Amino acid sequence: MSLDEEYTAYVSGRLSWLRKIAYPLCQDWHRADDLVQTAITRLYVKWRQARAADDLDAYVRTMLVRVFLAEQRRSWFSRVRLTATLSDRPAEGGDRDLIMDINRALAAVPARQRATLVLRFHCDLSVEQTAHALGCSTGTVKSQTARGLATLRSLLDAPESRLARTEES
Structure with a gap:
């Protein structure tokens, strides 16, 4: 199997x-599609190196998160803020109102x-794996997790009007 075929098979799956x-x-x-497209394009360029990684999924997940963080730092993103819209896809089970909140x-x-x-709770990574993916220390992961959870709690405990105002800014 050629390198291009290996890459195509991996990305398709x-x-x-x-x-x-x-x-x-x-x-x-x-x-999300744009982020994935950028990440898989970078993966193609580095495919020879990436395919030799011990955990290819972790390697690609790290690339995706770093693409996201790099996009957040760009000046274009700070000048142009896309408005939050509800997903056009139905929630998979559970309390839909809670999922939207x-x-x-x-x-x-x-x-x-x-x-x-997202890495800790959606991807179920350990503190060490998350630190590796983000390129930071485990202490930074712990503090970012604590701060992020505190922010989430305060937003979810707040009246809906505050949550709606946060969306608009």
């Missing part, structure tokens, strides 16, 4: 998984804290 990680980071399916609150959490929360 992991595309939906990558989208499921990207969406909680950015809260927009179109932006959590998504709105997660969108209001600062990007680095949001990335930490």
Whole structure:
């Protein structure tokens, strides 16, 4: 099997998984697709190196999170803020109102804290794995997790009007 065929097979099998990680980071399916596209393009460029990684999924997940964080730091993103919209996809089971509230609150959490929360609780990574993915210390992961959870709690405990105002800013 050629390198291109290996790459295509891997990406085809992991595309939906990558989208499921990207969406909680950015809260927009179109932006999630853009993040995934950028990450898999970078993966293609580094495929020879990436395919030799001990854990290819962890390598690609790290690339995706770093693409998200880099996009958050760009000046374009600070000047142009996309408005939060509700997902056009139905929630998978559970309390839909609660899921929408959590998504709105997660969108209001600062990007680095949001990335930490997504890696820790959505991807179920350990503190050490999250630190490796974010390129920081385990202490930073712990503090970002604590701050992110505190922000989420305060937003979820607040009246709905406060949550709606957070969306608009």
